[in-house]
Amino acid sequence: MHDDNSPRLPTEHTQPGETRAERDVATDVVQRILARAGTAVQDGDTTHSRFDGDQLDLAERSALRRVQGLSTELDDVTEVEYRQLRLERVVLVGLYTRGSAQEAEVSLRELAALAETAGSQVLDGLLQRRATPDPGTYLGSGKASELADIVQQVGADTVIVDGELGPSQRRALEDIIKIKVIDRTALILDIFAQHAKSREGKAQVELAQLEYLLPRLRGWGESMSRQAGGQVGSAGAGMGSRGPGETKIELDRRRIRTRMAKLRREIAAMKPAREAKRSSRRKNAVPAVAIVGYTNAGKSSLLNALTGAGVLVQNALFATLDPTVRRTKTPDGRVYTLADTVGFVRHLPHQLVEAFRSTLEETADADIIVHVVDGAHPDPAGQIAAVRTVLADIDGVSDIPEIIVVNKADIAPPEAIAQIRSMERDVWAVSAHTGAGIEELLGHIADILPAPGVEIHLTVPYHRGDLLSRMHAEGEIDELRHTEQGTFVAGRVPEDLAADLHRVAIDGE
Known part of the structure; x- marks a missing residue:
């Protein structure tokens, strides 16, 4: 970085199709983003509430920092080799073709938060307005040269583009600036790879990356044409095994395809166990509530506030990747489950949506969707739209009742909450940090959960206390009294429980 630790301003000349006013706006946007305190989100470090528990996973997560001192200069390495190197010092690049500079700033600020979540240090940025991205270099040759100057002056080792680059565009940019270039999709995939903990989550992320x-x-360098014999790497290959073989890059392609096929088989093999768990909950008539929302909207904090689950809460993007399901009860004693799901983001890579489709199917089996929105975010309406774009790809979700929960109401501008109320029907403002509005939300969830549908009036033998326990958990009891023959109950229960009760019921009342 510069000796005075100040961000470098873009050069004074304008590019074709870019006015001086647009260049000044872009410069101001970059300065505001770089002036942040270096945290993953705008409002500072993670703060925990009394609902969050011991947070035992947080120390492990905090220890997952980037390895320093690894170079990503493009010198005779293949993609498979350098994708394992660490992002360290990065320059951001944004390009917007429509919309306002404020919308472009929200997107670039989110890219900075993604980069910092991945463990990088954001050194500088460049923002450009163009009618359309350049098909060759994405930015155009002039801006690409300007980017190369910025990279050289600040000593960056990676450039992150706020968009999805085509293979040829990325190659052209790398040839100009001489360091590694990744796009928004690759950055999100990298974060997922760092944070996935379960066996299935790791397999899903790796498949998406490949x-x-x-x-x-x-x-780069000689690796495009470097060749090895067909038995390269085998012990004692020796004479008769040396020939033209495959280039290093061809070997990479073949190994990747083989690995992808294996991962697909592994993920398919995990599906029956997950479906068995869901089937068990459906058989026992346990209603399900799925918590969805934009990344860092506070879904895990809300789960902790609703159930005391104590799951990991971190002020970073994509802190939660592995779904957490917890049981809780309505005020009248009915059991239901709450599932914390992976967060969404604008332009979520389609590879991730496909790889995590099995996980997202948990949402399709829910009886209620609790859609959490960050009330303190500059664009909460954009967050809602981005989440619904992903949910629209999951069959059956559109028919499930949805509650909009505006979280962080303690710090959200009142006008932002009012705007959401004017746009949506079922809106509840809460603060998972202070607990404000939580009790009211729990009561509302209880009111709209599906109610048991079969009326019963019967006497259960005393030795079948297990059925009475199920009635308390799954049904609604209007009357309960003890008689000589057993326990008389009246109320409503699910169909399967009603059948079990009628099989053992004692004639009489």
Whole structure:
């Protein structure tokens, strides 16, 4: 970075199709973003409430920092080799073709938060307005040269583009600026790879990474043409095994395809166990509530506030990747489940949506969707639209009742909450940090949960206390009294429980 630790301003000349006023606006946007305190989100470090528990996973997560001192200069390495190197010092690049500078700032600020969540240090940025992205270099040759100057002056080792680059665009940019270039999709995939903990989550992320990587393989220096015999790497290959063989990049492609096929088989093999758990909950008539929302909207904090689950809460993007399901009860004693799901983001990579489709199917089985919105975010309406874009790809979700929960109401501008109320029907403002509005939300969820549908009036033998326990958990009891023959109950229960009760019921009342 510069000796005076100040961000470098873009050069004074304008590019074709960019006015001086637009260049000044872009410069101001970048300055505001770089003036942040260096945190993953605008409002500072993670703060926990009394609902969050011991947060035992947080120390492990905090220890997952980037390795310093690894170079990503493009010197005779293949994509498979350098994708394992660490992002360290980055320059951001944004390009907007329509909309306002404020919308472009929200997107670039989110890119900065993504980069910092990945463990990078944001050094500088460049923002440009163009009618359309340049098909060759995405930015155009003039801006690409300007970017190369910025990279050289601040000593960055990676450039992150706020968009999805085609393979040829990325190659052209890398050839000009001489360091590694990644796009928004690759950055999100990298964060997912760091944070996934379960076996299934790791397999899903790796599959998404490989699907993204395969069409973008390239090499530098001699690696494009370096060849090895067909038995390269085998012990004692020796005479008779040396020949033209495959280039290093061809080997990479073949290994990637083989690995992808294996991952798909592994994920398919995990599906029956997950479906068995869902089937068990449906069989026992346990209603399900799915918590969805934009990344860092406070879904995990809300789950902790609603159930005391104590799941990881971190002021960073994509802190939660592995779904958490917790049981809780309505005020009248009915059991239901709450599931914390992976957060969404604008332009969520389609590879991730496909890889995590099995996880997202948990949402389709829910009886209620609790859609959490960050009331303190500059564009909460944009967050709602981005989440619904992803949910629209999941069959059956559109028919499920949806509650809009505006979280962080303690710090959200009142006009932002009022705007959401004017746009949506079922809106509840809460603060998972202070607990404000939580009791009212729990009562509302209880009111709209599906009620048991079969009326019963019967006597249960005393030795079948298990059925009475199920009635308390799954049904609604209007009357309960003890008689000589057993316990007389009246109320409503699910169909399968009603059948079990009628099989053992004692004649009489």
